[in-house]
Amino acid sequence: MHSRRSALSTLTLLSMCIQQAHAGGIMLYEIGTDNAGLANAGAAARAQGPSTIASNPAGLSYLPGTQITGGLQVLYGNLTFNRDSDTNGTGNGSGNALDPIPGGSFFISHQLDEHWSVGFGNYGDFGLAANYDNNWSGRYFAQNASLAGLSFVPSVAYRFNDEWSVGLGVKAMHGMLQAQTAIDRSPFGLTDRSDGQFKYKDNDWGFGANAGVIYAPQAGTRIGLAYTSKVDLKFEDGLDVKGNGPALQRLDGLNTQLDMTVPQTVTLSLFQQLDSKWALLASANWQDWSEFGDIAVQVDTTAVGAQSTTINAHFKDTWQLALGAQYQATPQLLWNVGMAYDSSAVSDSNRTFTVPMGASWRIATGATYALNKDTDVNVSWAMVWLGDMPVDQTKSTSGTRTSGQFDNAWIQALTGNMTWRF
Template sequence: MGLLSRSLSLTAVSLAALIVAQGGAQAGAFALREQSATAQGYSFAGAASGSGYLSSMFWNPAVITMAPGWQSEWHASLIIPRVDINPLPSVPTFALGGSGDIGEDALVPAGYSSYQINDMFWVGLSSTSPYGLVTDPRQNWSGQLYSRSSRIFSVNVNPVLGVKVNDWFSFAVGPSLQYFDIRLKRAVPFPGAPAASATLPGAPSAILDGDDVGFGFTAGVTITPFAGTTIGIGYRSQVEHELEGDLSAPFGSIGPFARVPITAKLKTPDQVTIGISQVITPAITVHTGFEWTNWSVLKTPLVIGPGGVAVTDIPLNYEDGFFYSVGADYKLNDQWTLRAGVAYEESPIDTEIRSTRLPDNDRIWASVGASYQWNDRLSFDVAYTHIFSKETDIRILPGHQDFEGLPYLADVDSSVDIVSASLRYRWDDPKVAIPAVPLVRKY
């Protein structure tokens, strides 16, 4: 099988896996950080400086210049969240009870390939799911006026070109194509009944559904100022989507039609990731990481119906998100490498805007992982993470962006476990060197 046909086949397999997967957001807001089993073992410390091997290209595409020959990786993360929203006794709908566990287990796959053309140029391709969310409370519960179920799904395909300028500096850039789909559901009044009927058991639902394909780009650099030190800086651009779909509800609750076509403009945020990896001894390497995500770009997208009239909106108004991490690995022998890491994440969501759809908060990540080198071409990675969330509450009162005339106060009990695994394979013979070309040198 030729290079092109095999690469296309691998991409098709990765995309098929992504399409059947459902995402459970386990980064700030509705982002998915689980793109690498290897980097997860460090709590993503050094992800931009290559701690995740080839999968680090999700954060910094320039790391493909660190992957010799022709390589591919396949990663899968099983996210197991537990999120319960428990209303306070003062809530008017307290008798309907809590949400139950709104978290949905999710399998998030990712695929990466790179090919070294010569000593200067690399090409690569990734297929990932950078955004995802599924929350599904009981159909009848105390907060049904504000949410029933929520789903966000995405697929991103990103080809890149990497250039190794010299021994200490590389860069890469590439376009990204992103499919984004959203479906939001909440209770509404019975047709012809008062607004308060939306809080009754059996109340009907309004469903907002839309999708779109948008375009962006990724770029990054790696710098090796000293032997054993690698600095990586990666950038993922905003992607603007004009969602097209429909808003449906029982006859009479949103106008003369049970279903109306809608559009809504929404931007997914840009992101900067910085990583530093430092070799301490031949067996020990330490990694650190920092990530900024521009969640404040979301604002409040208007949902536009027939005639250009706004029929509702999607109140988001997030703050920016920040992620700080540190980790290390220990090369036990030629086959086994052990790793661990911790991270602190500042959520873009606080009590002023926290909703029943996404009761997110600051959290601490604790991770362990291991790699096993089966032979000079094949290796495996596994990782486990537990996420500890801060004490979280929901306070939807007058002045809150979600307030619909009914106060809703609740406490949130949540925790997350993540188990990941990957397979890394080198298609060419590692013993055959890539033909050398003259490199540009710094003088």
């Protein structure tokens, strides 16, 4: 028991790692759980462990006793920008802007009686991270940027009968934003001066809710509908400007506010047990990205001055379709497989270096092995293929332009987790 308590304490601490997202989209399905191996297929209907808190809290009604899941994962991939002949500034390619990113999650559920269940989840499913070479050709638009949201979600579920269950979770999200961008101190090439730089950093708390219902018309069939509300995050910081000259010094400490809205989402899922070995899973998901708001601060320079503005995301709503299957190979071994398509929240003309999002295809697989009747271990892998993503950004005053594309962008997630039942 002592070793088990030590393991749980360690996983609780590791779950506090900030889960910064991949560049294809900043709402993650990969949060250190077995859901990664299904590409989100069936997420709102599976109810196969306490991580259902993140996908549909009504699933708590299907979990007997007390259960704990702790997960870890790493994201890695390729996000490399190559400039084209329309670029009028100095500098070369970006290097791989996607560093390996660790993450984790923690979930616990407890059945109070035949009707009521409660639980708690701690996970990060919102964010982005891009770390470009400091002297690359797009450094006046972004050098590095990270946005992360860490959620704390106490939840409750009620089971009316064998057919209907409902659930509700209250979400407290701690949002963290930081960015670093170069400033052109030689606009139009009139002088030969080294770059300046500004930094922006803040954190904020936002609040929302997760809600869901599961309908089981017959044994082996579950239909889940889940909703997550929007979460408003308001970041505010004085620009930390480095560089000589009165124009830049006037911007140093300038109070700047960025208003962001983590989008509301709706997910409809199906879990269908076909026979003793096979189950079919499917999901359709909608995300309200059109309400996102500001994504970055921009500093533009002229021969006589400098000005600071915020950049609106100009996002549009997205949807996802996912299909997966589970195969019970042996009494101990369960295989997961899934694939999904996510539409893009941004058109090619509005894509930025701060948030280089795009449409994506997912393929995923994973396996859960029962060490004994009380302990399962899962390993999952997912590949997110973004392909080529063109970007063309121009400063409105100075005319500084960086044009080209991210070539063959992709991200992989490797996830491991354990579930204990008491």
